[in-house]
Amino acid sequence: MNKKTLVLGASLKPERYSNFVIRKLVNQCFEVVAFGLKQGEVAGIPIDTDLLPYKDLHTVTLYVNPKKQSMYYDYVVSLKPKRVIFNPGTENPEFYEILKKHNIFFEVACSLVLLSTNQY
Template sequence: MKKKTLVLGASLKPNRYSNYAVQRLVANSIETVAFGLRKGEVSGVTIDTELLDYETIHTVTLYLNPKRQVEYYNYIVSLNPKRVIFNPGTENPEFYGLLKEHNIAFEEACTLVLLSTNQY
């Protein structure tokens, strides 16, 4: 089963890891939705600028620094994902505690590495 993924902190800039993550998720046939500050499209995926009530999100992969994550805590928990991936630079022990309280798995990992090593 493919793991529908929300890329939170998606960028239109091709040199950003979040942009490359969207490309690699699509290339791996993983249903992908994205949220970012600027509306646009990457590999056929629309980057939404409003927080939508996405259904059946399996994974949220974060590309926001810990300070920027705070305003999204409740939103991410409300999606009830199976896991949250904290990419390098997004590690956030405060948020880990909240995720644990809601029985949401999390890992400090790189989405791109997980994809390239078939561990996603």
């Protein structure tokens, strides 16, 4: 099953975890879309700077500081993903409650570890 994933908070910098996860997802043949503050491309995946209405998302993996996440609450809910992954440093109990109210599963985990251990 292809778990189409949105990397929210994608970075062009190769040393950033969001960049690494895009490359790992592509290498493992996942369908990937990405949103970031700077337009560019990582592993052939364009980084969008507009909040696009992506369809059929399975996962949103977050790489956005909790203090800046509130601007994305409605957007993420509107995408109706099956799950949201809160990577280390993105934990946000306020957002958890919003997702619960919309019956969107979330987990506090590291996407890179999940991918590396075949638990993604």
